[in-house]
Amino acid sequence: MPAETMTGTFGADVLESIGLRSVTTVCDEILSESGTPLDRPLRQVASFAVVGNPWVGGGVEQDLGPEAREVAPVLGKILSDQVVSALGGVDDVATFGKAALVGTEGELEHAGALIHTPYFGNIVRELLEGTSVLCFADGRAIPGTDVRIPLWHKTHATSRDHYQTIDVHLPDAPRADEICVVVAASDGPRLFPRLGDRRTDAPITSEILKGKLT
Incomplete structure (x- = not known):
């Protein structure tokens, strides 16, 4: 896909500078679970930039x-726009999550620097119309890595029905001197959710173990 299509209103100078x-962008459409068809497909999307x-x-004392x-x-805008487009509109974004993987010449903190500050998180929340803290995965990787990204509801992080993950394959990234950044989302809850909700759970403590411990 041409760069101008993938990167919205950013000019070539901005893209080169970063x-x-x-x-x-990849999209999974899940139609059934354990042989039982869903009332409607669950769509999960992940968009990643290298x-x-x-x-x-730069060394461990470097100001990031x-x-x-x-x-x-810039990455937050590009990736959020891709996710919204893939799901058909921001109203179809129910959950979200993020990830960053750094190549072998970098520090783990380099991955965090691109996703764990308001310069990324606030942009993603605004564009996906969320209020929850973004759940995440980060680490060090080599090209050909698979990453599992957790998702939860974009405005109700304790909605257990929406806890899910999406697996993404990174065929040629990150190279040793690169970082791969991901925004992921889905348009609905987990498949056939029936575990209840934290807002309605009964109070549970270790008292329930009485009589079972030796």
């Missing part, structure tokens, strides 16, 4: 702030 190499790691070789302020909001 070291953007690629943007990929950027050069601007902090490689300036580059994070430049790169993270």
